[in-house]
Amino acid sequence: MVRGRISRLSVHDLRFPTSLEGHGSDAMHTDPDYSAAYVVLETDAEDGLKGCGLTFTLGKGTEVVVCAVNALAPHLLNKDLGDIVGDFRGFYRQLTSDGQLRWIGPEKGAVHLATAAVLNAVWDLWAKQEGKPLWKLLVDMDPRMLLSCIDFRYITDVLTEEEAYEILQKGQVGKKEREEQMQTQGYPAYTTSCAWLGYTDTRLTQLCSEALKDGWTRFKVKVGADLQDDIRRCRLIRNVIGPEKTLMMDANQRWDVPEAVEWMAKLAEFKPLWIEEPTCPDDILGHAAISKALAPLGIGVATGEQCHNRVIFKQLLQAKALQFLQIDSCRLGSVNENLSVLLMAKKFGVPVCPHAGGVGLCELVQHLIIFDFISVSASLKDRMCEYVDHLHEHFKYPVVIRKACYMPPKDAGYSTEMKEESVRQHQYPDGEVWKELLAAQGN
Numbered sequence: 001m002v003r004g005r006i007s008r009l010s011v012h013d014l015r016f017p018t019s020l021e022g023h024g025s026d027a028m029h030t031d032p033d034y035s036a037a038y039v040v041l042e043t044d045a046e047d048g049l050k051g052c053g054l055t056f057t058l059g060k061g062t063e064v065v066v067c068a069v070n071a072l073a074p075h076l077l078n079k080d081l082g083d084i085v086g087d088f089r090g091f092y093r094q095l096t097s098d099g100q101l102r103w104i105g106p107e108k109g110a111v112h113l114a115t116a117a118v119l120n121a122v123w124d125l126w127a128k129q130e131g132k133p134l135w136k137l138l139v140d141m142d143p144r145m146l147l148s149c150i151d152f153r154y155i156t157d158v159l160t161e162e163e164a165y166e167i168l169q170k171g172q173v174g175k176k177e178r179e180e181q182m183q184t185q186g187y188p189a190y191t192t193s194c195a196w197l198g199y200t201d202t203r204l205t206q207l208c209s210e211a212l213k214d215g216w217t218r219f220k221v222k223v224g225a226d227l228q229d230d231i232r233r234c235r236l237i238r239n240v241i242g243p244e245k246t247l248m249m250d251a252n253q254r255w256d257v258p259e260a261v262e263w264m265a266k267l268a269e270f271k272p273l274w275i276e277e278p279t280c281p282d283d284i285l286g287h288a289a290i291s292k293a294l295a296p297l298g299i300g301v302a303t304g305e306q307c308h309n310r311v312i313f314k315q316l317l318q319a320k321a322l323q324f325l326q327i328d329s330c331r332l333g334s335v336n337e338n339l340s341v342l343l344m345a346k347k348f349g350v351p352v353c354p355h356a357g358g359v360g361l362c363e364l365v366q367h368l369i370i371f372d373f374i375s376v377s378a379s380l381k382d383r384m385c386e387y388v389d390h391l392h393e394h395f396k397y398p399v400v401i402r403k404a405c406y407m408p409p410k411d412a413g414y415s416t417e418m419k420e421e422s423v424r425q426h427q428y429p430d431g432e433v434w435k436e437l438l439a440a441q442g443n
Protein backbone atom coordinates (compact mmCIF):
# COMPACT_ATOMS: atom_id res chain seq x y z
CA MET A 1 0.00 0.00 0.00
CA VAL A 2 1.27 3.45 -0.85
CA ARG A 3 1.41 5.91 2.00
CA GLY A 4 2.49 9.36 3.01
CA ARG A 5 2.27 12.92 1.89
CA ILE A 6 5.17 14.45 -0.03
CA SER A 7 6.83 16.75 2.47
CA ARG A 8 10.01 17.73 0.65
CA LEU A 9 11.42 17.88 -2.86
CA SER A 10 15.11 18.57 -3.30
CA VAL A 11 16.97 18.76 -6.59
CA HIS A 12 20.72 18.58 -7.23
CA ASP A 13 22.88 19.66 -10.18
CA LEU A 14 25.33 16.74 -10.44
CA ARG A 15 28.13 16.71 -12.99
CA PHE A 16 30.85 14.19 -13.80
CA PRO A 17 33.95 15.40 -15.68
CA THR A 18 33.78 12.73 -18.43
CA SER A 19 35.06 15.15 -21.09
CA LEU A 20 38.56 14.92 -19.60
CA GLU A 21 39.03 11.49 -21.21
CA GLY A 22 36.69 11.70 -24.19
CA HIS A 23 34.10 9.34 -22.70
CA GLY A 24 30.75 9.87 -24.37
CA SER A 25 32.20 11.84 -27.29
CA ASP A 26 30.46 11.64 -30.66
CA ALA A 27 30.17 13.63 -33.87
CA MET A 28 27.90 16.27 -32.31
CA HIS A 29 28.80 16.18 -28.63
CA THR A 30 32.57 16.38 -28.58
CA ASP A 31 33.14 17.14 -24.90
CA PRO A 32 30.19 16.05 -22.76
CA ASP A 33 30.39 16.13 -18.99
CA TYR A 34 27.79 13.51 -18.14
CA SER A 35 25.38 15.09 -15.67
CA ALA A 36 22.03 14.70 -14.01
CA ALA A 37 19.31 16.76 -12.45
CA TYR A 38 18.74 14.51 -9.45
CA VAL A 39 15.49 14.73 -7.51
CA VAL A 40 14.80 13.37 -4.03
CA LEU A 41 11.26 13.15 -2.64
CA GLU A 42 10.57 12.72 1.06
CA THR A 43 7.25 11.95 2.70
CA ASP A 44 5.76 12.24 6.19
CA ALA A 45 5.34 8.43 6.32
CA GLU A 46 7.16 6.68 9.15
CA ASP A 47 9.01 4.27 6.83
CA GLY A 48 11.56 6.99 5.96
CA LEU A 49 11.67 5.85 2.33
CA LYS A 50 12.79 8.39 -0.25
CA GLY A 51 11.93 8.52 -3.94
CA CYS A 52 14.90 9.28 -6.16
CA GLY A 53 14.66 10.28 -9.80
CA LEU A 54 16.84 11.88 -12.41
CA THR A 55 17.14 13.07 -15.92
CA PHE A 56 20.33 12.98 -17.95
CA THR A 57 22.16 16.07 -19.23
CA LEU A 58 25.57 16.86 -20.72
CA GLY A 59 26.89 19.49 -18.30
CA LYS A 60 25.89 23.06 -19.12
CA GLY A 61 22.15 23.49 -18.97
CA THR A 62 21.64 21.17 -16.02
CA GLU A 63 20.91 24.33 -14.02
CA VAL A 64 18.03 25.08 -16.43
CA VAL A 65 16.49 21.65 -15.79
CA VAL A 66 16.98 22.10 -12.03
CA CYS A 67 15.09 25.37 -12.34
CA ALA A 68 12.26 23.60 -14.22
CA VAL A 69 12.07 20.92 -11.51
CA ASN A 70 11.62 23.66 -8.92
CA ALA A 71 8.88 25.18 -11.07
CA LEU A 72 7.05 21.83 -11.06
CA ALA A 73 7.53 21.26 -7.31
CA PRO A 74 4.25 22.93 -6.17
CA HIS A 75 2.36 20.20 -8.04
CA LEU A 76 3.90 17.59 -5.75
CA LEU A 77 4.37 19.21 -2.37
CA ASN A 78 1.80 18.23 0.25
CA LYS A 79 0.24 15.78 -2.20
CA ASP A 80 -0.73 12.36 -0.96
CA LEU A 81 1.23 9.64 -2.80
CA GLY A 82 -1.93 7.51 -2.87
CA ASP A 83 -3.79 10.30 -4.68
CA ILE A 84 -0.97 10.67 -7.21
CA VAL A 85 -0.68 7.02 -8.21
CA GLY A 86 -4.42 6.43 -7.77
CA ASP A 87 -5.02 8.80 -10.68
CA PHE A 88 -1.60 8.75 -12.32
CA ARG A 89 -2.98 9.70 -15.73
CA GLY A 90 -4.55 12.77 -14.19
CA PHE A 91 -1.38 13.66 -12.33
CA TYR A 92 0.77 13.19 -15.45
CA ARG A 93 -1.55 15.51 -17.30
CA GLN A 94 -1.52 18.02 -14.46
CA LEU A 95 2.29 18.21 -14.68
CA THR A 96 2.49 18.35 -18.46
CA SER A 97 -0.49 20.67 -18.92
CA ASP A 98 0.17 23.32 -16.29
CA GLY A 99 -1.56 26.27 -17.90
CA GLN A 100 1.52 28.50 -17.71
CA LEU A 101 4.46 26.11 -17.76
CA ARG A 102 3.26 24.19 -20.80
CA TRP A 103 4.13 27.20 -22.94
CA ILE A 104 7.82 26.37 -22.54
CA GLY A 105 7.10 22.78 -23.67
CA PRO A 106 4.67 21.31 -24.15
CA GLU A 107 6.04 17.86 -23.44
CA LYS A 108 9.44 18.66 -24.86
CA GLY A 109 12.72 20.33 -23.95
CA ALA A 110 13.97 21.20 -20.48
CA VAL A 111 10.52 21.21 -18.90
CA HIS A 112 9.84 17.67 -20.11
CA LEU A 113 13.25 16.48 -18.88
CA ALA A 114 12.26 17.94 -15.52
CA THR A 115 8.93 16.10 -15.68
CA ALA A 116 10.86 12.88 -16.30
CA ALA A 117 13.13 13.48 -13.29
CA VAL A 118 10.22 14.22 -10.98
CA LEU A 119 8.04 11.31 -12.14
CA ASN A 120 10.98 8.90 -12.07
CA ALA A 121 11.27 9.79 -8.37
CA VAL A 122 7.55 9.11 -7.85
CA TRP A 123 7.88 5.67 -9.50
CA ASP A 124 10.96 4.88 -7.40
CA LEU A 125 9.07 5.77 -4.24
CA TRP A 126 6.02 3.74 -5.27
CA ALA A 127 8.12 0.65 -6.06
CA LYS A 128 10.09 1.01 -2.83
CA GLN A 129 6.89 1.25 -0.79
CA GLU A 130 5.58 -1.88 -2.52
CA GLY A 131 8.89 -3.61 -1.78
CA LYS A 132 9.47 -4.51 -5.44
CA PRO A 133 11.90 -3.60 -8.17
CA LEU A 134 10.05 -1.37 -10.65
CA TRP A 135 9.96 -3.99 -13.43
CA LYS A 136 8.22 -6.41 -11.07
CA LEU A 137 5.76 -3.75 -9.89
CA LEU A 138 4.78 -3.26 -13.55
CA VAL A 139 4.70 -6.98 -14.38
CA ASP A 140 2.41 -7.74 -11.38
CA MET A 141 0.15 -4.73 -11.89
CA ASP A 142 -3.42 -5.28 -13.05
CA PRO A 143 -3.58 -4.27 -16.75
CA ARG A 144 -6.37 -1.75 -16.09
CA MET A 145 -4.32 -0.11 -13.36
CA LEU A 146 -1.28 -0.04 -15.64
CA LEU A 147 -3.26 1.65 -18.39
CA SER A 148 -4.60 4.20 -15.92
CA CYS A 149 -1.03 5.55 -15.69
CA ILE A 150 -0.91 6.40 -19.41
CA ASP A 151 -2.10 9.61 -21.02
CA PHE A 152 -3.57 8.44 -24.36
CA ARG A 153 -4.21 11.99 -25.52
CA TYR A 154 -2.88 12.53 -29.08
CA ILE A 155 -2.29 8.81 -29.78
CA THR A 156 -5.79 7.31 -29.91
CA ASP A 157 -5.69 7.46 -33.72
CA VAL A 158 -3.16 4.62 -33.60
CA LEU A 159 -3.71 3.07 -30.16
CA THR A 160 -6.85 3.20 -28.06
CA GLU A 161 -6.99 2.18 -24.44
CA GLU A 162 -9.00 -0.90 -25.43
CA GLU A 163 -6.38 -1.98 -27.97
CA ALA A 164 -3.67 -1.47 -25.35
CA TYR A 165 -5.72 -3.61 -22.96
CA GLU A 166 -5.91 -6.40 -25.53
CA ILE A 167 -2.13 -6.27 -26.00
CA LEU A 168 -1.60 -6.58 -22.25
CA GLN A 169 -4.16 -9.40 -22.00
CA LYS A 170 -2.34 -11.33 -24.74
CA GLY A 171 0.89 -10.65 -22.88
CA GLN A 172 -0.44 -12.59 -19.87
CA VAL A 173 0.09 -15.84 -21.78
CA GLY A 174 3.49 -17.33 -20.96
CA LYS A 175 4.36 -14.45 -18.64
CA LYS A 176 5.60 -16.69 -15.84
CA GLU A 177 8.00 -18.55 -18.16
CA ARG A 178 9.35 -15.29 -19.55
CA GLU A 179 9.93 -13.95 -16.05
CA GLU A 180 11.89 -17.12 -15.23
CA GLN A 181 13.85 -16.73 -18.45
CA MET A 182 14.82 -13.20 -17.43
CA GLN A 183 15.85 -14.36 -13.95
CA THR A 184 18.14 -17.04 -15.35
CA GLN A 185 19.45 -15.52 -18.58
CA GLY A 186 18.83 -11.78 -18.35
CA TYR A 187 18.08 -9.34 -21.17
CA PRO A 188 20.59 -9.17 -24.06
CA ALA A 189 22.76 -6.06 -24.20
CA TYR A 190 25.19 -4.41 -26.59
CA THR A 191 28.17 -2.25 -25.74
CA THR A 192 28.90 1.33 -26.75
CA SER A 193 31.90 1.60 -24.43
CA CYS A 194 34.55 0.60 -26.98
CA ALA A 195 34.24 3.13 -29.77
CA TRP A 196 33.58 6.71 -28.71
CA LEU A 197 34.67 9.15 -31.37
CA GLY A 198 37.38 10.66 -29.17
CA TYR A 199 39.17 7.34 -28.60
CA THR A 200 42.45 6.57 -30.39
CA ASP A 201 42.74 3.56 -32.71
CA THR A 202 44.91 1.78 -30.16
CA ARG A 203 42.39 2.30 -27.42
CA LEU A 204 39.52 1.25 -29.68
CA THR A 205 41.28 -2.00 -30.68
CA GLN A 206 42.19 -2.79 -27.12
CA LEU A 207 38.66 -2.14 -25.79
CA CYS A 208 37.05 -4.23 -28.53
CA SER A 209 39.37 -7.19 -27.83
CA GLU A 210 38.67 -6.97 -24.11
CA ALA A 211 34.91 -6.76 -24.69
CA LEU A 212 35.07 -9.83 -26.94
CA LYS A 213 36.86 -11.73 -24.19
CA ASP A 214 34.13 -10.65 -21.75
CA GLY A 215 31.50 -12.25 -23.99
CA TRP A 216 30.15 -9.21 -25.85
CA THR A 217 28.84 -10.02 -29.33
CA ARG A 218 27.21 -6.69 -30.28
CA PHE A 219 29.13 -3.44 -30.66
CA LYS A 220 28.31 0.14 -31.54
CA VAL A 221 30.67 2.65 -33.13
CA LYS A 222 30.32 6.42 -33.39
CA VAL A 223 30.55 7.78 -36.93
CA GLY A 224 29.79 10.92 -38.88
CA ALA A 225 32.62 13.39 -38.36
CA ASP A 226 34.98 12.31 -41.15
CA LEU A 227 34.28 9.61 -43.74
CA GLN A 228 37.86 8.40 -44.10
CA ASP A 229 38.20 8.15 -40.32
CA ASP A 230 34.95 6.19 -40.19
CA ILE A 231 36.13 3.74 -42.85
CA ARG A 232 39.42 3.20 -41.02
CA ARG A 233 37.76 2.78 -37.62
CA CYS A 234 35.02 0.46 -38.88
CA ARG A 235 37.59 -1.70 -40.70
CA LEU A 236 39.63 -1.88 -37.52
CA ILE A 237 36.64 -2.95 -35.45
CA ARG A 238 35.47 -5.52 -38.00
CA ASN A 239 39.01 -6.94 -38.05
CA VAL A 240 38.92 -7.39 -34.29
CA ILE A 241 35.33 -8.63 -33.87
CA GLY A 242 35.10 -10.63 -37.10
CA PRO A 243 32.35 -10.76 -39.73
CA GLU A 244 29.71 -12.57 -37.66
CA LYS A 245 29.36 -10.24 -34.69
CA THR A 246 26.77 -7.47 -34.79
CA LEU A 247 27.90 -3.90 -35.49
CA MET A 248 25.78 -0.78 -35.15
CA MET A 249 26.66 2.78 -36.14
CA ASP A 250 25.59 6.05 -34.52
CA ALA A 251 25.87 9.45 -36.24
CA ASN A 252 24.20 11.49 -33.49
CA GLN A 253 22.22 13.68 -35.93
CA ARG A 254 25.24 14.79 -37.93
CA TRP A 255 23.92 14.59 -41.51
CA ASP A 256 21.39 16.04 -43.90
CA VAL A 257 19.15 13.43 -45.49
CA PRO A 258 20.99 12.91 -48.83
CA GLU A 259 24.34 13.03 -47.02
CA ALA A 260 23.20 10.29 -44.64
CA VAL A 261 22.30 8.02 -47.53
CA GLU A 262 25.57 8.66 -49.41
CA TRP A 263 27.74 8.29 -46.31
CA MET A 264 26.08 5.06 -45.24
CA ALA A 265 26.37 3.59 -48.74
CA LYS A 266 30.14 3.95 -48.27
CA LEU A 267 30.02 2.24 -44.85
CA ALA A 268 27.70 -0.55 -46.00
CA GLU A 269 30.64 -2.92 -46.59
CA PHE A 270 31.06 -3.14 -42.81
CA LYS A 271 27.56 -4.61 -42.55
CA PRO A 272 25.98 -2.39 -39.90
CA LEU A 273 22.65 -3.56 -38.50
CA TRP A 274 21.51 0.03 -38.09
CA ILE A 275 22.46 3.63 -38.45
CA GLU A 276 21.34 5.54 -35.38
CA GLU A 277 20.18 9.16 -35.46
CA PRO A 278 21.34 9.79 -39.04
CA THR A 279 19.74 13.25 -39.12
CA CYS A 280 17.73 15.80 -37.12
CA PRO A 281 15.64 13.93 -34.52
CA ASP A 282 12.56 16.01 -35.46
CA ASP A 283 12.71 15.08 -39.15
CA ILE A 284 10.20 12.25 -39.36
CA LEU A 285 9.92 12.23 -43.16
CA GLY A 286 13.70 12.54 -43.46
CA HIS A 287 14.10 9.38 -41.36
CA ALA A 288 11.50 7.70 -43.57
CA ALA A 289 13.44 8.66 -46.72
CA ILE A 290 16.70 7.36 -45.24
CA SER A 291 14.99 4.12 -44.14
CA LYS A 292 13.67 3.58 -47.65
CA ALA A 293 17.01 4.31 -49.31
CA LEU A 294 19.05 2.09 -46.98
CA ALA A 295 16.66 -0.88 -46.90
CA PRO A 296 18.19 -2.49 -50.04
CA LEU A 297 21.60 -2.35 -48.31
CA GLY A 298 20.17 -4.23 -45.31
CA ILE A 299 20.72 -1.25 -43.01
CA GLY A 300 17.93 -0.18 -40.65
CA VAL A 301 17.37 3.20 -39.03
CA ALA A 302 17.30 3.52 -35.23
CA THR A 303 16.30 6.60 -33.29
CA GLY A 304 14.63 7.84 -30.12
CA GLU A 305 17.10 9.15 -27.54
CA GLN A 306 16.17 12.73 -28.45
CA CYS A 307 12.60 12.00 -29.48
CA HIS A 308 10.50 14.51 -27.56
CA ASN A 309 7.40 12.55 -26.75
CA ARG A 310 4.93 9.80 -27.67
CA VAL A 311 3.52 11.87 -30.55
CA ILE A 312 6.83 11.94 -32.41
CA PHE A 313 7.24 8.21 -31.83
CA LYS A 314 3.72 7.72 -33.17
CA GLN A 315 4.57 9.55 -36.36
CA LEU A 316 7.93 7.78 -36.78
CA LEU A 317 6.02 4.50 -36.61
CA GLN A 318 3.25 5.68 -38.93
CA ALA A 319 5.80 6.88 -41.50
CA LYS A 320 7.88 3.66 -41.33
CA ALA A 321 10.74 5.98 -40.44
CA LEU A 322 12.52 3.65 -38.03
CA GLN A 323 13.21 -0.07 -37.85
CA PHE A 324 14.56 -0.02 -34.27
CA LEU A 325 12.86 2.12 -31.65
CA GLN A 326 15.04 3.55 -28.90
CA ILE A 327 13.08 4.62 -25.83
CA ASP A 328 14.85 6.71 -23.21
CA SER A 329 13.93 6.55 -19.53
CA CYS A 330 14.81 10.18 -18.89
CA ARG A 331 13.74 11.96 -22.10
CA LEU A 332 10.09 10.91 -22.25
CA GLY A 333 7.69 11.61 -19.39
CA SER A 334 8.96 8.77 -17.21
CA VAL A 335 7.45 5.28 -17.05
CA ASN A 336 4.00 6.66 -17.89
CA GLU A 337 4.89 7.90 -21.36
CA ASN A 338 7.34 5.06 -22.06
CA LEU A 339 4.54 2.55 -21.46
CA SER A 340 2.52 4.15 -24.24
CA VAL A 341 5.48 3.93 -26.62
CA LEU A 342 6.18 0.27 -25.77
CA LEU A 343 2.54 -0.52 -26.55
CA MET A 344 2.59 1.41 -29.83
CA ALA A 345 5.81 -0.35 -30.88
CA LYS A 346 4.15 -3.68 -30.17
CA LYS A 347 1.18 -2.73 -32.31
CA PHE A 348 3.45 -1.73 -35.21
CA GLY A 349 5.70 -4.78 -34.74
CA VAL A 350 8.84 -2.66 -34.37
CA PRO A 351 11.51 -3.93 -31.95
CA VAL A 352 12.43 -1.69 -29.02
CA CYS A 353 16.19 -1.35 -28.35
CA PRO A 354 16.48 1.22 -25.52
CA HIS A 355 18.99 4.02 -25.36
CA ALA A 356 21.18 3.84 -22.26
CA GLY A 357 24.55 4.98 -20.92
CA GLY A 358 24.84 8.52 -19.62
CA VAL A 359 24.30 8.81 -15.90
CA GLY A 360 21.99 6.10 -14.64
CA LEU A 361 20.21 5.46 -17.94
CA CYS A 362 21.21 1.77 -17.83
CA GLU A 363 20.01 1.51 -14.23
CA LEU A 364 16.58 2.86 -15.15
CA VAL A 365 15.81 1.54 -18.61
CA GLN A 366 16.62 -2.08 -17.79
CA HIS A 367 13.39 -2.13 -15.74
CA LEU A 368 11.34 -0.97 -18.72
CA ILE A 369 12.77 -3.40 -21.24
CA ILE A 370 12.52 -6.38 -18.89
CA PHE A 371 8.87 -5.46 -18.31
CA ASP A 372 8.43 -5.10 -22.07
CA PHE A 373 9.71 -8.62 -22.71
CA ILE A 374 7.66 -10.24 -19.95
CA SER A 375 4.35 -8.41 -20.48
CA VAL A 376 4.29 -6.78 -23.92
CA SER A 377 6.67 -7.86 -26.70
CA ALA A 378 7.19 -11.47 -25.54
CA SER A 379 10.10 -11.60 -27.99
CA LEU A 380 13.86 -11.10 -28.06
CA LYS A 381 14.08 -11.11 -31.85
CA ASP A 382 16.17 -8.16 -33.08
CA ARG A 383 16.09 -6.76 -29.56
CA MET A 384 18.87 -5.63 -27.25
CA CYS A 385 19.49 -2.90 -24.74
CA GLU A 386 22.39 -0.49 -24.90
CA TYR A 387 25.07 -0.72 -22.21
CA VAL A 388 27.86 1.68 -21.35
CA ASP A 389 30.33 0.90 -18.61
CA HIS A 390 30.46 4.30 -16.93
CA LEU A 391 29.48 5.85 -13.61
CA HIS A 392 27.61 2.84 -12.19
CA GLU A 393 29.75 3.10 -9.05
CA HIS A 394 27.79 6.18 -7.99
CA PHE A 395 24.53 4.23 -7.67
CA LYS A 396 23.37 2.40 -4.61
CA TYR A 397 21.91 -0.44 -6.72
CA PRO A 398 24.08 -0.59 -9.85
CA VAL A 399 23.23 -2.73 -12.88
CA VAL A 400 24.40 -6.33 -12.92
CA ILE A 401 25.68 -7.55 -16.30
CA ARG A 402 26.29 -11.27 -16.78
CA LYS A 403 27.46 -12.74 -20.07
CA ALA A 404 26.55 -9.51 -21.86
CA CYS A 405 23.01 -9.52 -20.44
CA TYR A 406 21.22 -7.28 -17.95
CA MET A 407 20.20 -9.35 -14.93
CA PRO A 408 16.84 -8.25 -13.44
CA PRO A 409 17.31 -5.94 -10.45
CA LYS A 410 16.32 -7.45 -7.12
CA ASP A 411 16.23 -4.38 -4.88
CA ALA A 412 12.99 -2.46 -4.40
CA GLY A 413 12.66 0.72 -6.44
CA TYR A 414 13.75 2.05 -9.83
CA SER A 415 17.56 1.69 -9.18
CA THR A 416 17.71 5.50 -9.27
CA GLU A 417 19.16 6.15 -5.83
CA MET A 418 22.69 7.55 -5.81
CA LYS A 419 25.25 7.21 -3.06
CA GLU A 420 25.22 10.19 -0.69
CA GLU A 421 28.97 10.61 -1.02
CA SER A 422 28.72 10.77 -4.84
CA VAL A 423 25.97 13.37 -4.63
CA ARG A 424 28.02 15.48 -2.26
CA GLN A 425 31.22 15.29 -4.28
CA HIS A 426 29.69 15.95 -7.70
CA GLN A 427 27.41 18.88 -6.88
CA TYR A 428 28.14 21.65 -9.33
CA PRO A 429 29.99 23.91 -8.67
CA ASP A 430 30.46 23.39 -4.92
CA GLY A 431 31.19 19.65 -4.62
CA GLU A 432 34.79 18.67 -3.86
CA VAL A 433 35.39 17.28 -7.37
CA TRP A 434 34.38 20.55 -9.03
CA LYS A 435 36.01 22.85 -6.51
CA GLU A 436 39.32 21.18 -7.32
CA LEU A 437 38.80 21.08 -11.08
CA LEU A 438 37.60 24.65 -11.36
CA ALA A 439 40.49 25.86 -9.20
CA ALA A 440 42.95 23.97 -11.46
CA GLN A 441 41.38 25.68 -14.48
CA GLY A 442 41.84 29.04 -12.78
CA ASN A 443 38.11 29.65 -12.23
Ligand SMILES: [Mg+2]
Pocket residue numbers: 250252276277305
Ligand atom coordinates in the same frame (compact mmCIF):
# COMPACT_ATOMS: atom_id res chain seq x y z
MG1 LIG B 1 22.98 7.31 -29.72
